[in-house]
Amino acid sequence: MRSLLRFPLKKTLLGFAVTGAVASAPVQAGEVEVLHWWTSGGEARAANVLKELMEAEGHTWKDFAVAGGGGETAMTVLKSRAMSGNPPSAAQIKGPEIQEWGELGLLGNLDDVAQAEDWDSLLPEVVANIMRHDGHYVAVPVNVHRVNWLWANPQALNKAGVEVPTSIDDMFEIADDLREVGVIPLAHGGQPWQDATVFETVVLAEAGPDFYRRALVELDPEALNSETMIDALTTFKRMRTLMDDGMSGRDWNIATSMVIGGQAAMQLMGDWAKGEFTAAGLTPGEDYICVPAPGTESAFTFNIDSLAMFKARDEEAQAAQDDLARLVLEPTFQEAFNLAKGSIPARSDLDMSAFDSCAQRSMADFKATSENGGLVPSMAHGMAVRASVQGAIFDVVTNFFNDPDMSPEAAAERLANAGSSLL
Template sequence: MPSFARSFNKTTLALATAAAASLALPSANAAEVEVLHWWTSGGEARAANVLKELMEAEGYGWEDFAVAGGGGETAMTVLKSRAMSGNPPSAAQIKGPEIQEWGELGLLGELDEVAEAEGWDELLPPTVAEVMRHDGSYVAVPVNVHRVNWLWANPEVLEAAGVEMPTTLDELFSAGEAIREAGYIPLAHGGQAWQDATVFETVLLATGGTEFYQQALVELDEEALGGEQMVEALETFKRLRELMDDDMSGRDWNIATSMVIEGTAGMQLMGDWAKGEFTAAGLTAGEDYLCAAAPGTQDAFTFNIDSLAMFRVEGEEREAQQALARLVLEPTFQEAFNLAKGSIPARPDLDMGEFDSCAQQSMQDFQRTAEEDGLVPSMAHGMAVRADVQGAIFDVVTNYFNSRDMAAEEAARRMVNAAQAAL
């Protein structure tokens, strides 16, 4: 049973389901959609506003329900509360396995009619389309594809330190030491559990490769979680702390990005939503900032797909909801949203001419790694495992990262226990 489904007792679930059915009743705001999301930073907010404007241009209302928090944990807590009270929004930013969890509760509405009319099966890569379906029906629509395993850098800081963009982990550590000696913070980071996990999964991918990543963070294989490769990944991950500053605790990811933008830090390991911050600051890729696959992960693509899942509604609200789903995949929104957000379109058929060099590289790498079995779902960003398993792994990773005494072997044992307890 899904993680949060366990917290629904029979009475609560019955009430939520009955209340969801009652949404068939018309209301004064029937032609309006309420959209819950966590696109709240500068670049993200601009991106979300594009969809609002497109909806309003077609005569539909948009009620924005933005909940701050880069990893989406707060937004999911709010959504679960709304669903338990029988008052979910029209659409919500839900992704990965959690789409299936909501589908199993019977609260999601299908989008097959609009999907067939718009040819989604032909437009979307199979990897993307599979995530959007529950029991064979589309229940969500993808707004983008993020690459998580990116390294961002300030070229002026690298030049001042006399280093090039690192392509291996050894080069990353060497460059970091040179950057510190030059008077800068080597690696900008925010001490939050999801950010720790983002860096961890990237290091694991670099040290173990895609097959090991799949075994450990997707299949939760106990030998992979507790073995020597995991210990090596954990030790390397812990070493990265030496490249970070002492004030990182609780720092939001976009503040860490701003440290690279402002030149107080040299580099950041973060998904390509960071590019939205560079764009919002008026900077040019390849000139004012640099991007590259995270050191050691050039042949892999850790993906995170943002999507809007649709809750069951009827009447004019359903009409507005269907319009929302259609607009999300139309070229106008896909291009405008992803240009602002830093990600790439969910549709690989779109012209990438207006996108910067980082995005063009991302699309090329996405298509190449898809053919070479190099695509892996991001554990840190809700694409690989259920929320309860993810939370258990987060606890181990961040506790180990912040502990002075915990050995990597102990963290690996806890990783195995966390997976066992959550299954």
Template sequence: MRPFTRFPLFRKTLLGLTVAAAAMSTTQAGEVEVLHWWTSGGEAQAVGVLKDLVEAEGHSWEDFAVAGGAGDSAMTVLKSRAMSGNPPSAAQINGPEIQEWGELGLLGNLDEVAEQGDWDALLPDVVADMMRYEGNYVAVPVNVHRVNWLWANPQVLEDAGVALPTSWDELFDAGEQLREAGYVPLAHGGQPWQDATVFESLVLSYGGSDFYRQVFVDLDIEAIESDTMIEVLETFKRLRELMDEGMPGRDWNLTTSMVINGDAAMQLMGDWAKGEFSAAGMEAGVDYLCSPVPGTETDFIFNIDSFAMFRVTEPENQEAQQTLARLVLEPEFQAAFNKVKGSIPARPDLDMGEFDSCAQQSLEDFEQARDGDTLVPSMAHRMAMNSDVQGAFFDIITNYFNAASMTAEQAAERLARAASAAG
């Protein structure tokens, strides 16, 4: 596929950046090997933006893409490379895992480029804090994703005679009419991280932001075994009634395509799904709808994509790393990248006038949630807990979702045991 063919304004912007960067480049050429898991259509276009800008400054980009939503496969490859003493120079690492890699003494230092770019003043505290290890910047944020989104095809809803649901009861009622009209009510890909993505939105919806933190950040046993959690788990399994039999193992972007193509009405997924709608030439608010997950209108589950820098010894490769980090937070890249990716910029000072209505709503909701203390880190996307606990939660959530014989009470008890073991 030829990149950026659907984005003429974007091509013009990128061309201007390329010419300017080439004129400014006086440093010795280095190389950055970049590990990431952005391989779907919209994601591949988005990462191509950064690659072109790095190469325009005279450095080379060695792409190390590992397919697999949420990065599980990529992290397995990264651990193997690191254990053999040959990590890439930059890797897509999110949340607490940045701290885990920092503890191993493998990450480089970005304080110089952070000081030059005034990152402390530029970035929201919740973003900046995750980029530091022991007070030093070791990673650079690319964007902020909102996880708790409901996406819908308005033509499918209209054909079935239903409105976009604003509650879980409305969602189940709409599901019956959508089935009768010949549509899959809720598209879903049966992979552990996708199951967890839906599950954490339900936890937020039923319990609110404080309860969410108790469960996923504090690992509070009482909250995990509470009546609220039982209600969450029961609703979670009931959602299977709205899904199709082909969901096991299906990738998230193929699931989004079901909504795009009119085979399914809705999908619960983070705003990276919007990159797929955009890549299909669809317009927000016209060809597809976005709405916060029912019951989470004032809350915001965030996932921050970031690049952590591993220690390199060659001066020219260090310079390439610094260039990569600087380019990531420059306004031109932040705007161009996030329009394609579906997320909002990591820096909140940009003019959102050229972003679509979903992105504008996302930034507004992010700021309101930040001010109202209803901004919560994603468990499903490596922001809330360490990787070992997350892995245990993934196993339990997916096993429960697919096991007809496991009760909500049994699942809650297993989650509590996993949390207790982590303590």
């Protein structure tokens, strides 16, 4: 879920990029080696669908799965392979990191398959832009995760005699009633990326997608150091009052289990949390509630998994890559993978009847926000800014959240300084 490129890519690989040593030992005709970290049970089964589709096309699939849910290990391995002049055919890469690899001249061109399959009409422009480098398609989206979700336990809410909040103010208003019956209002894990997830959700709820885009995507110093941001930071720190004292260092799925078990009423987390409810045998709309985060109903913060293609070594490898890119966006794989992952298809023209009510709501909102300007990339999950910028924002956000003496004015100034120094 977090941004994964924690090394200075341009500096580490510059020598390799300049030499242009992309070629390595020849590969078998039609072979694709795919680096990814889809190693959990459902994800692995879904990835195997893609393997079977490729083999049905006559190609050879060489699986390069690297365990580790966040992908940090996979990115380390990818850097090592690229530095040695032997990158895989395709790799799971996210957001602005695609641009970093593209700037090194290592990524292949998918324009032919994109034109043949009409990707421009299948993908919202904001998504298509992330898949392009220098105007050319170099990657293909596998799925879309919605980040701005609220997950709630209806039994816990009923126990306190309260309803699902529709605004952040509502969350504060029902907090005392929940505590009186021994329920933690908001489950949270005190880790920087989780703090940032709550922060960006508050900014979106308090100021809307246009301000969010200016501040957390474009890094406009005036927006970052504005009264609007100060107000959002004030609300963000107040969110601590909804959480328990044991949150420090807690993993996100442990926080989700608190909602499942009724110890907590709610959690702000992306739709990968649904997998925890599903694994517990729970049904959306009955055993748990999924709604857009309060105040963000008209917006959609996205996190996308994608496969970027490295330059092919020969015509057979290029043909296999093109087929891989085509198959990723075809309905068979999009449905199978996203049913397993808890996300929604990257293309919005598919029949969603096989998906649950949370996914159906997510797709409806994905379509609506792609047309009304409410579709924005998640800063907290590596879709909006490069890793160095994201890391600087994380530092400010989590330090402010945990320092009772830091004022929102000071935090806003630090955000502006961090953004302007890293542009």
